[in-house]
Amino acid sequence: HLKKEARRLPLANPAPGHSVTSPFGVRTDPILGTAALHSGMDFRAPMGMPAKVTAAGVVTKAGWNGGYGRMVEVDHGNGFATRYGHLSEIDVTVGQKLAAGDIIGKTGSSGRSTGPHLHYEVRHNGDAVDPLRFLTVGKKVAQYL
Structure with a gap:
């Protein structure tokens, strides 16, 4: 049971092997x-790279969302959700159930963006939290899941 619950926490890296170009925080x-709060992390990614969900969940948003451009939001339960922004293509629909690692779309530069990348957010009860906290824990516990 613990493993199943842990798989719903956004602990995986959404863009393994790709560097962070802009971290969470005021920038x-x-x-x-x-000066403004950057509510997520940006990963360098070429146009059209598969974007993968970081934990099991259900798609709650899939479409154009203002400055995010083409965006997917996934509810992971227990108040946790993730967002994937500036996509060039969306390959999921609202209500779709996902497993960790499923492809949700392709990276891009839609919306308020200066070039192709993946914008990744972790939210808890609606508030943006630093995704790095989850990625750090994820590296440590991955072998047990």
Whole structure:
């Protein structure tokens, strides 16, 4: 039972082998040039790379979402959700059940973006939290799941 619950936590890296180009936290907005909260992490990714969900869950949003461009949001239960933004293509539908590692779409530069990348967010009860905290734990516990 514990393993099943743990697989619903967003512990996997959404873009393994790809560097982080912009971490979570306050930064200079690349378009406006003013200080603003970056609510996720950006991973360098070529246009059209498969984007994979980081944990099991259900798709709650799949479509255009303002500055996120083409975005997928997945509910993982226990108040946790993840968002995948600036996609060039979406390959899932609202209500679809996913396993960790399933492809949800392809990376891109849609919406408010300066080039192809994957914007990744972890939210808990609606609030953005630093995804790095989950990736760090994920590296440590992966062998047990």
